[in-house]
Structures are given as C-alpha cells and as structure tokens.
Amino acid sequence: MTEQEEKGGFFNRIWALLGRPSKTTSAGMLLFVGLIAGVVFWGSFNWALEVTNTETFCLTCHEMEQNVYREYTGTVHDTNASGVRATCPDCHVPRPWIHKMKRKIQASNEVLHKILGTIDTREKFETHRLTMAKRVWNTMKSTDSRECRNCHNFDAMDISKQNSRARNRHLEAQNKGQTCIDCHKGIAHELPAGAFDAEEELNKAE
Amino acid sequence: MRFEGDIPVKRVLISTIAFIALGVVLMTGAFAGNLDSLRGNATLSETNEAGDINQVIENGRFAVNYRQQPPLIPHKIEKYQINLKVNQCMRCHNWQYAAKEGAPKISETHYTDHRTGERMDDVVAARWNCTQCHVPQVDAKPLVENTFSK
Numbered sequence: 065m066t067e068q069e070e071k072g073g074f075f076n077r078i079w080a081l082l083g084r085p086s087k088t089t090s091a092g093m094l095l096f097v098g099l100i101a102g103v104v105f106w107g108s109f110n111w112a113l114e115v116t117n118t119e120t121f122c123l124t125c126h127e128m129e130q131n132v133y134r135e136y137t138g139t140v141h142d143t144n145a146s147g148v149r150a151t152c153p154d155c156h157v158p159r160p161w162i163h164k165m166k167r168k169i170q171a172s173n174e175v176l177h178k179i180l181g182t183i184d185t186r187e188k189f190e191t192h193r194l195t196m197a198k199r200v201w202n203t204m205k206s207t208d209s210r211e212c213r214n215c216h217n218f219d220a221m222d223i224s225k226q227n228s229r230a231r232n233r234h235l236e237a238q239n240k241g242q243t244c245i246d247c248h249k250g251i252a253h254e255l256p257a258g259a260f261d262a263e264e265e266l267n268k269a270e
Numbered sequence: 271m272r273f274e275g276d277i278p279v280k281r282v283l284i285s286t287i288a289f290i291a292l293g294v295v296l297m298t299g300a301f302a303g304n305l306d307s308l309r310g311n312a313t314l315s316e317t318n319e320a321g322d323i324n325q326v327i328e329n330g331r332f333a334v335n336y337r338q339q340p341p342l343i344p345h346k347i348e349k350y351q352i353n354l355k356v357n358q359c360m361r362c363h364n365w366q367y368a369a370k371e372g373a374p375k376i377s378e379t380h381y382t383d384h385r386t387g388e389r390m391d392d393v394v395a396a397r398w399n400c401t402q403c404h405v406p407q408v409d410a411k412p413l414v415e416n417t418f419s420k
Binding site for chain 2: 257
C-alpha cells in the first residue's frame with residue numbers, strides 16, 4: 065500500500081479499496097458474498113416496491129385518505145356481493161414491470177407535491193381535481209384501460225347476464241373498439257366540475 | 271287595592287298548575303306505550319327485525335299512476351353523483367345527450383324558470399335535484415294501507 069492511498073478521507077479510502085484487486089480472498093468467496101448481497105438487495109428492492117403498492121401505504125397521506133379514499137368507500141370496487149376488491153394500486157399502478165417502474169418514477173413528482181402541499185386542503189384538492197382527473201383519464205385511454213382489463217375482459221363477459229342496456233352498450237363498445245374509460249368515468253371517485261366537457265374534448269382527440 | 275297592570279297572581283298560578291298537570295298526563299301516556307316511535311315498540315335492549323331489501327326492477331317501466339306523477343327510474347342509480355359540481359343523470363338525460371344515448375329527455379318544464387317563466391338552456395337549479403321526485407322502481411309494497419285507485 066503506497067503512502068498516497070493511505071491518505072485522504074473515508075470515502076477516498078473506500079474508493080481505493082474497491083479499485084484494488086483482492087490479494088487474500090478467493091474468487092469463489094467473492095462470488096458467494098456477491099450472490100448473497102445480490103439476493104438481499106433484489107429482495108429488499110421488491111419488498112419496498114410491494115410495500116408502496118398497498119392500500120394502507122396510499123392512505124398514510126391524508127390527501128388520499130380524506131378525499132379520494134372516502135369517495136371510493138361504498139363503490140362497487142370497495143364493497144360488492146362477492147367481496148372481491150380492487151384497491152388503489154390495482155387501478156393506478158400498472159402490473160407489467162417496465163410500466164410499473166415508469167409509474168413508480170413518476171410518483172416521485174407526487175412526493176414533491178406532497179412536500180409543497182399542493183393539495184393539502186379540500187379546497188386546494190377541488191381546484192386541482194379536473195387537472196388530476198384528466199391526467200388519469202388520458203393515461204387510461206392511451207393504455208386502452210390496461211389496469212381495468214387486468215380483471216375485466218370483453219370476451220369473458222357473459223352479456224346474457226347483463227341487463228339489456230348494459231348488453232347493448234357493451235356490444236356496441238366492443239364493435240367500435242372503445243375502451244373502458246370512454247364511458248366509465250367517476251366510478252370510484254367524484255367527478256370534477258366540467259367533467260362532461262372534458263370528456264367530449266377527450267373523445268374528440270382520438 | 272289593585273292597580274291596572276297588576277298580574278293577577280291567582281290566575282297565573284292556576285294556569286301554571288293546569289299546564290304542568292296536562293304535561294304529566296301526556297308524558298305518562300307516552301311512557302305507557304301510546305306513542306309509536308319510528309322504531310316501533312321494541313325496548314332498548316331489543317334489536318328490530320331488519321326491513322326487506324327491495325330490488326330495482328330494470329326490465330320495463332312501471333305505468334304512471336296519475337297524470338302528474340314523476341316517472342320512476344327503470345335502473346339502479348346507486349352512487350350517481352348529484353351535487354354542485356356534477357349531476358350524472360344529465361350525462362344521458364339532458365337534451366345534448368338524450369338522443370345519442372337513447373335515454374328519455376328531461377321534460378321541457380324542467381328548463382323553465384319557475385318565477386320568471388323564462389326558458390333556459392340547461393335544467394334550472396330548482397329541478398337539479400332529480401332524486402327529490404324521481405326514484406328507482408322497486409318491488410316494494412306500500413308501507414301503509416291506502417285506498418288510492420287509478
């Protein structure tokens with residue numbers, strides 16, 4: 065070890081250590097330790113990903129709990145005959161890995177606005193509701209309602225069990241190649257003022 | 271000696287006693303079970319029998335029983351939003367959408383201002399609260415007997 069390397073602060077010494085080939089440890093040992101460390105890192109990464117993908121996590125912010133969650137309670141996705149629920153991440157976080165990562169990175173913007181307090185009162189939430197709703201509708205339209213289709217499938221629908229109005233509209237939608245969000249807006253959360261105009265605008269854009 | 275404007279003590283005393291006596295009589299009557307509360311005559315420790323759960327009839331429309339009856343709604347309206355921001359009924363029943371969605375259009379009377387008689391482009395505020403008059407049609411029996419006939 066030269067004198068040059070021994071000098072410097074903590075980080076410099078770590079850096080020097082990492083750059084130097086091992087003299088005493090076997091390659092097998094290095095591989096083994098690396099493998100274990102890899103398992104731990106990958107595991108905790110996925111664990112953190114899953115923890116931030118639960119209803120409980122979403123509700124730790126009062127912005128979610130006091131607005132969108134309370135509106136969601138009692139809707140068909142919260143409580144229904146069969147007891148199968150779709151909670152926040154089921155609709156708002158994509159399942160395919162790459163899209164999930166993209167959404168998770170976008171969520172850092174939400175952390176920023178949490179710190180800024182952009183929607184920390186009901187009044188502020190209401191002023192931003194249309195913008196936020198439009199954003200979600202646009203995303204769902206561009207992904208052909210991917211998250212809805214994790215559970216709902218046109219081909220798996222027994223239309224004979226639907227009432228006549230639903231049957232007609234679903235057949236029509238399938239023939240026209242429409243997507244879920246084209247009609248089903250405001251099913252889990254309150255609609256913002258000006259929702260119908262925004263809908264028209266959205267449908268015109270296609 | 272009496273002056274004008276003096277309160278006749280005796281008369282006041284008598285009417286007060288009479289009032290209290292009446293109150294006592296009425297209250298004992300109530301406690302004796304003559305008064306039927308909305309909860310029925312179940313005591314505090316009892317639990318009332320649950321009411322029937324009525325189903326919305328979605329096939330076909332009920333006939334109107336009298337000329338000015340608000341038509342019943344032949345579908346579920348659970349969780350439909352009607353507030354200052356949005357009225358979801360309007361998304362199909364307002365004039366812009368009715369034909370396109372194949373839904374009955376709101377009656378023209380609902381576009382007329384009550385006080386001025388002026389005809390508006392949108393449903394007037396006094397008619398905004400749809401469910402005040404229109405309710406879903408259900409398989410419910412009348413709660414009290416009545417002799418109304420068409």
